[in-house]
Amino acid sequence: xxxxxxxxxxxxxxxxxxxxxxxxxxxxxxxxxxxxxxxxxxxxxxxxxxxxxxxxxxxxxxxxxxxxxxxxxxxxxxxxxxxxxxxxxxxxxxxxxxxxx
Amino acid sequence: xxxxxxxxxxxxxxxxxxxxxxxxxxxxxxxxxxxxxxxxxxxxxxxxxxxxxxxxxxxxxxxxxxxxxxxxxxxxxxxxxxxxxxxxxxxxxxxxxxxxxxxxxxxxxxxxxxxxxxxxxxxxxxxxxxxxxxxxxxxxxxxxxxxxxxxxxxxxxxxxxxxxxxxxxxxxxxxxxxxxxxxxxxxxxxxxxxxxxxxxxxxxxxxxxxxxxxxxxxxxxxxxxxxxxxxxxxxxxxxxxxxxxxxxxxxxxxxxxxxxxxxxxxxxxxxxxxxxxxxxxxxxxxxxxxxxxxxxxxxxxxxxxxxxxxxxxxxxxxxxxxxxxxxxxxxxxxxxxxx
Numbered sequence: 001x002x003x004x005x006x007x008x009x010x011x012x013x014x015x016x017x018x019x020x021x022x023x024x025x026x027x028x029x030x031x032x033x034x035x036x037x038x039x040x041x042x043x044x045x046x047x048x049x050x051x052x053x054x055x056x057x058x059x060x061x062x063x064x065x066x067x068x069x070x071x072x073x074x075x076x077x078x079x080x081x082x083x084x085x086x087x088x089x090x091x092x093x094x095x096x097x098x099x100x101x
Numbered sequence: 102x103x104x105x106x107x108x109x110x111x112x113x114x115x116x117x118x119x120x121x122x123x124x125x126x127x128x129x130x131x132x133x134x135x136x137x138x139x140x141x142x143x144x145x146x147x148x149x150x151x152x153x154x155x156x157x158x159x160x161x162x163x164x165x166x167x168x169x170x171x172x173x174x175x176x177x178x179x180x181x182x183x184x185x186x187x188x189x190x191x192x193x194x195x196x197x198x199x200x201x202x203x204x205x206x207x208x209x210x211x212x213x214x215x216x217x218x219x220x221x222x223x224x225x226x227x228x229x230x231x232x233x234x235x236x237x238x239x240x241x242x243x244x245x246x247x248x249x250x251x252x253x254x255x256x257x258x259x260x261x262x263x264x265x266x267x268x269x270x271x272x273x274x275x276x277x278x279x280x281x282x283x284x285x286x287x288x289x290x291x292x293x294x295x296x297x298x299x300x301x302x303x304x305x306x307x308x309x310x311x312x313x314x315x316x317x318x319x320x321x322x323x324x325x326x327x328x329x330x331x332x333x334x335x336x337x338x339x340x341x342x343x344x345x346x347x348x349x350x351x352x353x354x355x356x357x358x359x360x361x362x363x364x365x366x367x368x369x370x371x372x373x374x375x376x377x378x379x380x381x382x383x384x385x386x387x388x389x390x391x392x393x394x395x396x397x398x399x400x401x402x403x404x405x406x407x408x409x410x411x412x413x414x415x416x417x418x419x420x421x422x423x424x425x426x427x428x429x430x431x432x433x434x435x436x437x438x439x440x
Contacts, residue, residue, distance in 0.1 A: 089328070092209060
């Protein structure tokens with residue numbers, strides 16, 4: 001029974017991947033670098049008192065979460081590909097490096 | 102005894118200076134500007150860039166130079182709403198001429214941030230048909246005929262010579278020297294409590310606090326480089342300026358423009374990307390009330406809300422912003438150019 005539980009846990013982890021939380025606070029991404037695997041998700045949080053955004057024009061992982069008001073979470077799933085950078089479209093000094101393993 | 106007293110007074114003055122500058126680090130001007138690896142500042146490059154910057158032969162009709170719209174005696178702008186007085190052949194540019202002061206510190210250039218370096222920026226106005234209207238395929242041969250320039254390019258860029266890349270690099274090098282001089286606020290930030298008035302100090306507190314100005318005009322350059330739609334127009338923007346949305350149709354970029362620096366802001370009127378506001382007070386009122394239009398503005402920034410400032414508070418903020426102006430940078434405007 002234990003074995004079945006372990007196998008099912010392993011299967012669900014590999015199916016759904018890990019979730020990485022990136023907070024947007026003080027006009028910075030925290031952390032500013034994450035290491036992920038394809039299939040993992042990234043949850044963008046916004047702890048600043050104003051809207052943020054996160055986007056990349058990367059060929060494999062292009063996404064744009066749109067306007068993200070304070071307190072709202074947005075989730076994206078990482079696809080296979082090369083490392084990429086994420087910026088906030090409003091505050092371009094914010095930079096997140098995503099390393100794909 | 103006297104020496105002890107003097108020592109005590111000296112120590113006390115240090116304590117007072119320390120207290121003054123505590124927490125002020127982020128407002129202090131940096132001691133150097135960022136420079137790309139392949140275009141480090143040298144005297145030869147800056148000097149060459151200075152000549153190119155003021156030389157009207159870089160325009161198609163030999164009438165305009167970079168300085169026509171970004172002149173040191175006009176706050177590094179042209180002091181008119183949308184550059185209509187000097188555009189090539191009387192053509193009207195769509196935007197207010199931005200100051201180039203401290204452009205060296207900015208991550209993005211132009212109101213819409215369409216390029217990321219001064220080198221990329223430098224050739225834009227030269228080739229733009231409403232500005233200097235000089236195609237590069239005409240400019241480079243024209244400059245190559247001027248022996249004095251060929252010589253100067255060889256000195257400044259020995260391995261590259263005179264190319265469109267080195268024209269851009271030289272102008273960018275000069276622009277990297279156009280940075281703020283020490284303003285009364287800088288002396289205050291360093292610890293000289295008497296450098297600005299009590300009203301200005303209260304204005305600074307309002308600026309950081311109740312008025313929320315630092316949500317965009319943040320850091321030593323009084324701009325965080327953010328792109329904001331400040332609600333100057335209501336409704337859809339058809340036929341009007343779409344700002345950064347023209348660079349790419351990203352929803353967050355609809356009608357947004359780069360937050361300008363407030364350094365030397367008293368010298369660079371009129372204000373906003375359309376140059377529609379003549380005074381600093383009017384600009385402050387518009388921003389502190391959440392833009393010209395409170396509602397019905399597509400993609401208006403959520404920091405643009407009414408901060409309910411009274412007139413005295415607006416005046417204090419304006420008084421504070423005036424302390425961000427330093428003495429004019431000593432730039433020698435060339436009267437003779439290479440032949």
